[in-house]
Amino acid sequence: MPAENHLSTKIDENVPTAARMYDHYLGGKDNYAADRAACEELDKVVPSTRRLALNNRRFLQRAVRTLAEEYGIRQFLDHGSGLPTQDNVHQVAQRVDPKTHVVYVDNDPMVLVHGRALLQQDERTTVIHADLRQTDEIFSHPDTERLIDFSQPVAVLFNSVFHCIPDSETDGPMAVVRRVRERLAPGSVMLMCQLVSEDPEVRAFVTDFMDQATQGHWGRVREQEDVAEWFEGLEILEPGLVEVSTWRPDTEVAPRQLTNEWIEFGGLGMIR
Numbered sequence: 001m002p003a004e005n006h007l008s009t010k011i012d013e014n015v016p017t018a019a020r021m022y023d024h025y026l027g028g029k030d031n032y033a034a035d036r037a038a039c040e041e042l043d044k045v046v047p048s049t050r051r052l053a054l055n056n057r058r059f060l061q062r063a064v065r066t067l068a069e070e071y072g073i074r075q076f077l078d079h080g081s082g083l084p085t086q087d088n089v090h091q092v093a094q095r096v097d098p099k100t101h102v103v104y105v106d107n108d109p110m111v112l113v114h115g116r117a118l119l120q121q122d123e124r125t126t127v128i129h130a131d132l133r134q135t136d137e138i139f140s141h142p143d144t145e146r147l148i149d150f151s152q153p154v155a156v157l158f159n160s161v162f163h164c165i166p167d168s169e170t171d172g173p174m175a176v177v178r179r180v181r182e183r184l185a186p187g188s189v190m191l192m193c194q195l196v197s198e199d200p201e202v203r204a205f206v207t208d209f210m211d212q213a214t215q216g217h218w219g220r221v222r223e224q225e226d227v228a229e230w231f232e233g234l235e236i237l238e239p240g241l242v243e244v245s246t247w248r249p250d251t252e253v254a255p256r257q258l259t260n261e262w263i264e265f266g267g268l269g270m271i272r
Contacts, residue, residue: 011110016213018164019108023083025053030083030114038213045205048259055257056193056264057085059244060159061092063191063268066248067155068096071270073189075154076102077144079132080161083111084118089157090125100124101147105138107131132161133171135179153187156180160264162194162230165219173219177230184271189237192230193244193266195221202261224265234269241267 016038020031024039042049067073074097078089081104090102104115104127115127126143138144148154162173169175173194181190197203207220228241239247244264245257257263 011113015215017108017110017217018210018214019080019082019106019111022053022160023085025050026057026085028083028085030110041213042206042209045209046202046261048257048261051255051259052195052257052262052264055245055255056160058255059193059247059264060089060157060191061087062248062250064089064092064155064157065096067189067268068093068100071153071187071189073153073155073187074100075148075152076100076157077105077138077148077154078102078157078159079105079138080158080164081106081111081115081127083108084114088118090119090122094124098124102126103128103144103147105130105132132158133165133176135176135183139183150183151185153185153189155189155191156184158190158192158194160193160195162192163219163221164217167219173226173230181233181271186271188271189268190231190234190271191266191268192227193264194227195262196224196227196265197221197262198223199261206262221262227266231267231269235272237268237270239267241265 013032014034016035020035021039024031024035064076076089076093093100093102102125106112106127107130109129112127112129119125119127124147126147128141128143130138130141165171165173203221211218231241243257244266245255247267
């Protein structure tokens with residue numbers, strides 16, 4: 001059964017979502033007053049969040065370009081892709097090779113509506129409505145099976161999304177990572193990063209605030225050591241696990257995350 005059948009397609013503009021808040025931070029227009037108000041409250045404690053979101057988006061674009069140019073990957077499976085913005089994954093990858101296939105996955109119904117409108121003319125790219133924890137449904141979805149050949153290398157993206165799901169032995173980040181890894185061919189790459197803080201007060205505030213604001217659609221802000229565990233057994237690509245604005249910057253004067261009340265931390269790991 002397609003994963004879309006398990007999720008509500010109703011858009012509630014009164015309840016903030018991480019996807020729409022992220023869209024607001026990136027300067028997008030696909031968000032509501034509740035999302036903007038939540039961002040304003042968040043900024044009172046973690047004022048670097050807009051810069052963090054922009055730097056995270058640039059990291060994603062650099063990583064996708066690197067995987068396409070240097071590692072020859074032509075298939076991308078993007079979990080928790082968020083609302084379409086400038087230079088989406090398929091646009092970056094298809095500039096390297098127009099034949100690249102991309103599957104976007106998100107549980108926000110607004111992402112489904114806007115994504116399908118954007119991609120309706122692109123036979124090599126699609127968006128499916130699913131929770132990123134629904135690994136079986138995602139991998140067996142008709143659109144995934146049509147576009148992704150899992151006997152060949154695939155780039156699986158978990159970009160700034162694992163903080164949206166709580167810890168669980170069956171459905172937490174580590175469980176999801178293990179389920180996905182066992183389905184991937186050698187040469188595949190997993191991109192994983194999330195919001196972390198070494199300040200327990202920041203972790204507690206943001207976790208509680210976002211959990212209440214999104215009415216339970218949140219996990220927690222974690223620590224760097226939590227993220228490092230997801231990469232065990234993978235060959236971590238240079239420069240390792242880092243604050244993402246420092247991951248292979250385009251220039252020496254590329255934007256950096258200058259404040260550190262919280263950061264986006266992670267990297268890329270290859271399956272050998």
